Amino acid sequence: MAYIEILCGIIVSLLALYYYFVSAFNFWKIRGIPGPKPKFLFGNFMDIILSRISTPTFIKNIYDTYTNEPMVGLYVGRNPILFLKDPELIKDVLIRDFSKFADRGFNVHEKVEPLSQHLFNLEPKRWRPLRSKLSPIFTSKKLKEMFNLILECGHHFEKYLDELAAQREPVDFREVAAKYTTDVIGSCAFGIKMNAMSNEESEFREAGRKIFEPTWNSIIRLKFKMTMPTLYDLLGPLVPEREVTPFFIKVVTDTMKYRKENNVFRPDFIDTLMKLRDDPGSLGDIETEFVELTDAFLTAQAYVFFAAGFETGASTISNTLYELAQSQEIQDKLRQEIREHYDKYKGELIYENIKEMEYLDKVFQETLRKYPPGTLIPRRSVSDYTFKNTNVTIPKDTMIWIPAFPIHRDPNIYPNPDDFNPENFTEDAINNRHPMNYLAFSNGPRNCIGARFANYQVKVGLIMILRNYKVEVCEKTMIPYQFDPNLFLLGPKGGIYLKITKV
Helix, strand or coil: CHHHHHHHHHHHHHHHHHHHHHHHHHHHHHCCCCCCCCECCCECCHHHHCCCCCHHHHHHHHHHHCCCCCEEEEEECCEEEEEECCHHHHHHHHHHCHHHCCECCCCCCCCCCHHHCCCCCCCHHHHHHHHHHHHHHHCHHHHHHHHHHHHHHHHHHHHHHHHHHHHCCCEEHHHHHHHHHHHHHHHHHHCCCCCCCCCCCCHHHHHHHHHHCCCHHHHHHHHHHHHCHHHHHHHHHHCCCCCHHHHHHHHHHHHHHHHHHCCCCCCCHHHHHHHHHHCHHHHCCHHHHCCCCCHHHHHHHHHHHHHHHHHHHHHHHHHHHHHHHCCHHHHHHHHHHHHHHHHHCCCCCCHHHHHCCHHHHHHHHHHHHHCCCCCCEEEECCCCEECCCCCCEECCCCEEEECHHHHHCCCCCCCCCCCCCHHHHCHHHHHCCCHHHCCECECCCCCCCCHHHHHHHHHHHHHHHHCCEEEECCCCCCCCCCECCCCCCCCECCCCEEEEEEC
16 A cells, blocks of 8 residues: 555656646747747757757757747746847847846856856846956956067967977867967966966866866766756755866965965956955945855956866867868968068067958958857846837746857858858948847957957967968868867867968
8 A cells, every 4th residue: 555655656746747847838838939849857958968969050950940030939948048039139138128138147056166156157246346347457458468478378389389380290279279278368367377388287278178178077067057057056066076176266366375475466367356355345335245255256257267268269269270271262361461460560460460450350250250159148137028029028037048159150141151251251241230140259248358358369379370380171170060069168079180381
């Protein structure tokens, strides 16, 4: 008899769980929003959760399937997500009604992942004052001051390239570019020579690999917190701690301690964090009411600068070279522009010099069109909201996804979108497009804070390579480009291998 009661209890519990999930699946139907049929437990994301398909491929399939729809309704688990396609509605979310969508919608798991409490993730209450205090490090004036630090890493990069070219072997430029950007971020953010190019055992390069290279630990964490964030807060501690957490906390706290004890000043990101720690009142009432400026909180800000800066920069450099290796005419034209500006400034590379390289900028933007680091832009409503010129109202805390990748690959916006064409960024071409049809760095008040820095970091790296070297495809080059379904950011399977030759 007891067994029957237990069995009945299990059946009732399973039915209750099933009803709990599927009862939410009428959310978009009630509002008249079309979308694919969700599945129990997974919603519409079973293939992504099981790593059967990459995120960029998935969202492009959704975008292309609902061609004429301004919005599409999706579910992650039982949680509704509005997939927004119409550029005017996107502009409302990112700019015109930003105050209603100031939250990116990421849950900050402070106890499970101390380094998750960084600027990119923070809710509006903490994000606003923190962004205003960190923004000065990314102004044009500050970047001009840091340019020589970037250039110094660029010169080391040149010497490293000489060694690689002499080996006459296929080069994984995703790894090579990551070493360069690691050194740049180390110098400009931490004031530390990381030596990633000269030292294969560099601790910082190894930390960078652990942040982004997929392991069972990282994959389980990502899928778990994406589908069940509340449960992740409770059970997350059972998953082994990420090794990078104690490493970064020690580096940042030791650096700040050394500078304070030895009265060392350096105009970089660490200095900005030290000022915040010494004067928490500069953030208004945020310090006492919402957050304690712990070592972990301050380290989280340096961590996201490092992680985002080295990975997106390395990806953009390697993706650019991948395209140029298949388009020698474009590569030759860019090399000619680089050499002409070197001649103009008597063999020197200066801050103003890079700003004048118009074709380099077109190539840079075209790479980010084809390969935006963030395939989608998330936002969460902070109040109930009715979209203009529609009957669609969403409640507070509804997630919005803006699909940057498929917008950038839309043939109605960019003719022959799979071709690499820098002429997509002539002045006329830009003026003839809706401004929301290019979202490489997002848009609005919560756009990428480091966009200017990324611009110069990537361009210096490309200049150092293309001025004296030609890149070509080789037997190990992956054609066509295949997205890795286990990577959080857009990235290829197995690296980007190219041949490099001195010219």
